[in-house]
Amino acid sequence: MQQELFQPYRRLIEIQIEDQSHRVPDNNMVLRCFQYICLEDISCGRFCWNQECKTCMIGYELKSGEKKNTLSCQTMVSEGMKITKISKELRWALRSILPAAAENLS
Numbered sequence: 001m002q003q004e005l006f007q008p009y010r011r012l013i014e015i016q017i018e019d020q021s022h023r024v025p026d027n028n029m030v031l032r033c034f035q036y037i038c039l040e041d042i043s044c045g046r047f048c049w050n051q052e053c054k055t056c057m058i059g060y061e062l063k064s065g066e067k068k069n070t071l072s073c074q075t076m077v078s079e080g081m082k083i084t085k086i087s088k089e090l091r092w093a094l095r096s097i098l099p100a101a102a103e104n105l106s
């Protein structure tokens with residue numbers, strides 16, 4: 001059943017969430033990758049998955065140096081992506097891997 005949540009992927013790629021490295025499936029949106037890491041808590045989170053709630057905001061930096069704030073449900077993951085800012089709701093859903101406080105976007 002877990003496989004059905006994810007778009008078909010060829011391999012796991014490495015991203016950073018704050019200062020932690022994680023391996024997640026390529027060809028998937030970032031929010032889906034968070035779900036890959038914390039399946040139950042993201043699944044139970046209050047996320048619309050379709051650009052309406054805006055609770056899935058992240059800030060990220062790419063290898064190229066490009067920085068952006070965006071919706072993680074609408075952003076394709078890419079190798080080496082560094083996620084530097086995380087909304088309050090996402091932080092709560094990722095609480096099993098992230099420290100409680102820090103910068104948020106909500």
Ligand code: FES
Pocket residue numbers: 047048049050051052053054055056071072073074
């Ligand atoms: S999950 Fe609602 S806007 Fe991304």
